[in-house]
Amino acid sequence: MDQTESYPVKLYIYDMSRGMARQLSPLMLGRQLDGIWHTAIVIHGKEFFFVGEGINNCPPPGSVVDLGSTEVSAELFMDYLMSLAVSTYGRDKYNLFEHNCNTFSDEVAQFLTGKNIPSYITDLPSEVLSTVTVRSAVFLFRPFGQILRPLLDSISVNPGGSNITGQRTLSLTL
Secondary structure: OOOOOOEEEEEEEEEOOOOHHHHHHHHHHOOOOOOOEEEEEEEOOEEEEEEOOEEEEEOOOOEEEEEEEEOOOHHHHHHHHHHHHHHOOOHHHOEOOOEOHHHHHHHHHHHHHOOOOOHHHHOHHHHHHOOOEEEOOOOEEEOHHHHHHHHHHOOEEEEEEEEOOOOEEEEEEO
16 A cells, blocks of 8 residues: 655745844835745755745755645655756746745745745735835825835845755855
């Protein structure tokens, strides 16, 4: 009788602003942001995430959300990641607002468990881009997130780790 194994799946959550978003967002955006989220999926003893250099992995630290378990084997999972690295999450596909570590974690979580990662993470980019700040007594409304977008689009963040193709990466580029 065949017995399928079950493997735990975790979502790790990091605040890339290290608390500064919480302090500065009310002043800059007119609303409270708890963090600027980077996420990763942890399965089979490794943390997998998508950044400007492609899909990477490293030993797991950070905040954890238990997503349940999966019956996807390590071999099948690596085949799935390699297909994503070629089709959807190559280094030329990264976009800070629309195609980032959080979209990767959400897609992988759905593949492994059928569950999405928390919406407060996936909705954050559109929330930032839609913020409006009020200036002067004339109350000139400006979409502050849109003002910041060209600067933020030019930033490539890579917290390090080994690219699944075997390359070691660590970078922050402006």
